[in-house]
Amino acid sequence: MCSSALVFSVVTSFTGVLCCFLLPQPVYPCIRLNNRPIIGILAQENQKSDPHPQGISYIAASYVKHLEAAGARVVPVRINRTEDEYEKLFNSINGLLLPGGEVDIERSQFARAAKIFYDLAIKANDESDYFPIWGTCLGFEQLTLLTSGKNILTVTKTEGVALPLTFTQAAKESRLFKTFPKDLLQALSTENITANYHDWSLSLQNYTNNNKLQSFYKILSTNTDGHTEFISTMEAYKYPFYAVQWHPERNAFEWVQKTGMVHSPSAVKASFYTADFFVNEARRNFHHFATKTEEEDALIYNYCPAFKGQDVAFLQKYYFD
Numbered sequence: 119m120c121s122s123a124l125v126f127s128v129v130t131s132f133t134g135v136l137c138c139f140l141l142p143q144p145v146y147p148c149i150r151l152n153n154r155p156i157i158g159i160l161a162q163e164n165q166k167s168d169p170h171p172q173g174i175s176y177i178a179a180s181y182v183k184h185l186e187a188a189g190a191r192v193v194p195v196r197i198n199r200t201e202d203e204y205e206k207l208f209n210s211i212n213g214l215l216l217p218g219g220e221v222d223i224e225r226s227q228f229a230r231a232a233k234i235f236y237d238l239a240i241k242a243n244d245e246s247d248y249f250p251i252w253g254t255c256l257g258f259e260q261l262t263l264l265t266s267g268k269n270i271l272t273v274t275k276t277e278g279v280a281l282p283l284t285f286t287q288a289a290k291e292s293r294l295f296k297t298f299p300k301d302l303l304q305a306l307s308t309e310n311i312t313a314n315y316h317d318w319s320l321s322l323q324n325y326t327n328n329n330k331l332q333s334f335y336k337i338l339s340t341n342t343d344g345h346t347e348f349i350s351t352m353e354a355y356k357y358p359f360y361a362v363q364w365h366p367e368r369n370a371f372e373w374v375q376k377t378g379m380v381h382s383p384s385a386v387k388a389s390f391y392t393a394d395f396f397v398n399e400a401r402r403n404f405h406h407f408a409t410k411t412e413e414e415d416a417l418i419y420n421y422c423p424a425f426k427g428q429d430v431a432f433l434q435k436y437y438f439d
Contacts, residue, residue: 155212155400156413157185158195160235161438162219162228162256172424173437174198175227179423180371180432181217181254187370188393190400192418196438197227201234208238210407210416213250213400216257218315218365223260224269232257236264243357250358250399255316258352258361262320266330271318275343278378280310281364283339283350292338294353294360298391305384312350312364312388313378314341315431319348319363335361358399366392372433 159182161175168176175197182192193211195204208214214235221228235251242249253261263269283306289295295303305311322340325331339351341363350363365372369385407413414420423434 149402151401152212152404153189153401155190155397155403156193156210156407156417157190157213157215157397157400158193158207158211158235159185159215159217159418160195160228160231160257161197161436162217162221163197163226164437165220167220167431168426168435171437173439175438176435177418177438178217178367178432179434179436180367181215182418182423182436183371184367184389184393185215185397187390188397190397193416194418194421194436194438195231195235197231199231204231204234205238207416208235208242208249209405210412212403212405213252213396214239215396216251216253216260218255218257221256223256223263228256229260229263232260233264236261239359240357248358248399248402249405250360250396250403252396253359253361254367255363255365258363259316259318259320261359261361262331265334266328270320270324270328272321272324272346272348273317274319274321274346274348276314276316276319276341276348276363278376279314279343280378280380281312281314281341281350282306282308282310283312283364284341285339286337288336289338289351292336292353293358294351294392294395295338297395302384302387302391306388309382309384311369311380311382311385312341312362312366313368313380314350314364315368315378316363319343319346322347322349325349335359358402360396360399362392372431373428374431374433375429376431 159177161177164171223229239249335352341350353360366389369389421436423436
């Protein structure tokens, strides 16, 4: 090799090594990823306030869009199915989202299905089969019951209000928030951009008094209705389980003229980063359908969302028999 070629080779090699240190690294640089994630969203019984249901259960389309915008496909997890059917579906999807809603977290079919998937996820993760769960609002409340074994929620005045998050010390190094941009974390802590539409909350006092919850979840943020301090964001210590009492999906995809609904740039950015985080968690799972036909038959694309109007809580809904 001539001397000029040798110099070029050394410089090129050194530059390549240097770039490895200077360029931003991926979130999971040493982890094999599934870049075709499919996430299940659990359906629930129709709301009493829905005047024209087109099935026995529904999923708000905003949750579907929320996940699709971050690069996932969605499968509806329908209620009233057998445990065997749920287990087969569990082994075909890469994560589960428990959405907001109004059903009973102890006696509904939503609660029954959530428990089956929760138990399967605990078992899978204990066997090094990474399976994430995300709970929003009702889903948050459902997870507290599934972990603690009882309903310890408290009534709060938090229906239709946007709030800033009060971050705990644990938030900075949490899996959920540690990759969020600093400007977004600042906005989340100072601006009224987290949408709250719940009558029930997990108070800080009840969390503190429950050993099962304390040992399972770390608190990432709290809020108050002026009287009761409640937990607004948490993640499990050992498992890839995440729960928010607020609604990140509504900022980008729900448009009802209602207090607490915020569409500012920071609010929409928060919506994207939460979805992006959870979809990245689902990429760490490699469950799959047995055949391409089974996968295609299960996807949400087989259903058409119904437009419910701009003056209701959910702009569009998917209905299921």
